[in-house]
Amino acid sequence: MFKERMIYITGHNRLTLLNKLSKIxxxxxxxxxGTRLRSVVSGRPKVLAEVNNRPFIAYLLDQLSxxxxxxxxxxxxxxxxxxKATFGEYYKxxxxxxxxxxxxxxxxxxxxxxxxxxxxxxxxxLNGDSFYQVDFINFLNQHIARKATASLLLAEVPDVSRYGSxxxxxxxxxxxxxxxxxxxxxxxxxxxxxxxxxxxxxSIPVNTNISLERETFPLWINKGLYGFHSxxxxxDIGIPQDYAAAGHFLKTTIRVSTN
Numbered sequence: 001m002f003k004e005r006m007i008y009i010t011g012h013n014r015l016t017l018l019n020k021l022s023k024i025x026x027x028x029x030x031x032x033x034g035t036r037l038r039s040v041v042s043g044r045p046k047v048l049a050e051v052n053n054r055p056f057i058a059y060l061l062d063q064l065s066x067x068x069x070x071x072x073x074x075x076x077x078x079x080x081x082x083x084k085a086t087f088g089e090y091y092k093x094x095x096x097x098x099x100x101x102x103x104x105x106x107x108x109x110x111x112x113x114x115x116x117x118x119x120x121x122x123x124x125x126l127n128g129d130s131f132y133q134v135d136f137i138n139f140l141n142q143h144i145a146r147k148a149t150a151s152l153l154l155a156e157v158p159d160v161s162r163y164g165s166x167x168x169x170x171x172x173x174x175x176x177x178x179x180x181x182x183x184x185x186x187x188x189x190x191x192x193x194x195x196x197x198x199x200x201x202x203s204i205p206v207n208t209n210i211s212l213e214r215e216t217f218p219l220w221i222n223k224g225l226y227g228f229h230s231x232x233x234x235x236d237i238g239i240p241q242d243y244a245a246a247g248h249f250l251k252t253t254i255r256v257s258t259n
Contacts, residue, residue, distance in 0.1 A: 017137045017144075022068045024140075025120040028060055030128035031077025031101055031110050040240045045079045047128040048086060049237060051246045055086060056237060059250060060126055065092040067136045069124065073117045075110040077101045108210035115201050122151075123201065127192030133232030133254065134193060142228045143195040146172065149224030150200045150217070153193040155234035156186065163189040163236075166227055174225045177218055188227070190217075191234055 030047040041049040047057035057074075064072055072094050076083050080100045089096050099114035111118075111125065122143060124136070134153055143151040152174065154166055160178075165187040167176040177190075190213060204216060217225060233253045237243040 013141070014137055017140050018068055021124075021136055021140055022070055023120060024069065024122065024124050025071045025073060025118050026064050026069045026124040026126065027073045027075055027111060027114055027118060028057065028126050028128045029107050029110060030057060030074050030083055031080065031105075032129060033078045033104075036239050037237070037243060040243060043079075044082055045076070046237070048079075048082055049243060051237075051243075051250055056131075056246070057083070057087075057128055059131055059254065060128065061087070061091050061094060063131070064124075064126075065094050069094065069136075071095045071097070073097045073099055073114050075099045075101070075114050077104065077110065104209055105207075106209045107212040108204045108216045109208050111196075111201065111212065112204040112206055112208075112210075115204075118198075118201065122195045122197045125194040125196055129238050130192040130234070130236040131250070131254065132191045132193050132230070132234050134191075134230050139193070139195065139228055139230070142172075143226070146226050147224070148195070148226040149197045150220055151195040151226045151228055152217070153191040154188040154227045154229045155191040156229065156231070157189055157234065158186050159184060160187040160189050161185075166190055168227050168229075172226050172228065174217075174221060174227045176221070177213075188229060189234075191230070192236075 032046050037046055048055045074083055074096060076098055084098050087096055097117050099117055101110050101113055105113060132153060132155060139153060161184045164180045165178045165183050166174055169175050210216060235246060235249050237246050
């Protein structure tokens, strides 16, 4: 298993990074169709699936608010008007903007569509159907120190077969992605949290249905693509079994404000 080489932060540097994080625009990929959840969540987008009587995406917004982020772009698609009607333009100190796709664009295409609203370098991106406990300050520090073009947070799980795995070099560069089901057993997976420089975002084709995970990230291997292994708790609500477990997971392991 790859052993993470930590780049430590002094107190002064942490304050500097906190200030930089407050100026970074975050984007949440909230346009998924949620076809695998239709049996338990219907008539609403996946990000509005209720967990402990709250929309799932509210936990992500809480996480960003608590980290000091000020602006979030919600990349919406299927039933996206429901997301805007639920959260409006402000949420717990966050200014919310919306980028609504009119045709299916995939995770990469949706992010490219939102690019005019993503006015920071880098941009913090979160998948809307997963949650990962992370120190965003540490993640940002790793991204800057490595002079990365794109950084992916990686989670260690007991079985990577459902997700596909990520392989790292000794200095943290991503060397390969293995497809789902090709490997069984423990390993590192893409946890759905990214720091992406504008150079990376501008490389995504405009008005094209394209996946970040399957089509875009592999093109950046050996071009400044890094992985950061964090030890936080990871949750993905993409299938009914994991969605059913989400309430207990968030109640017992994630401390978020419900005010």
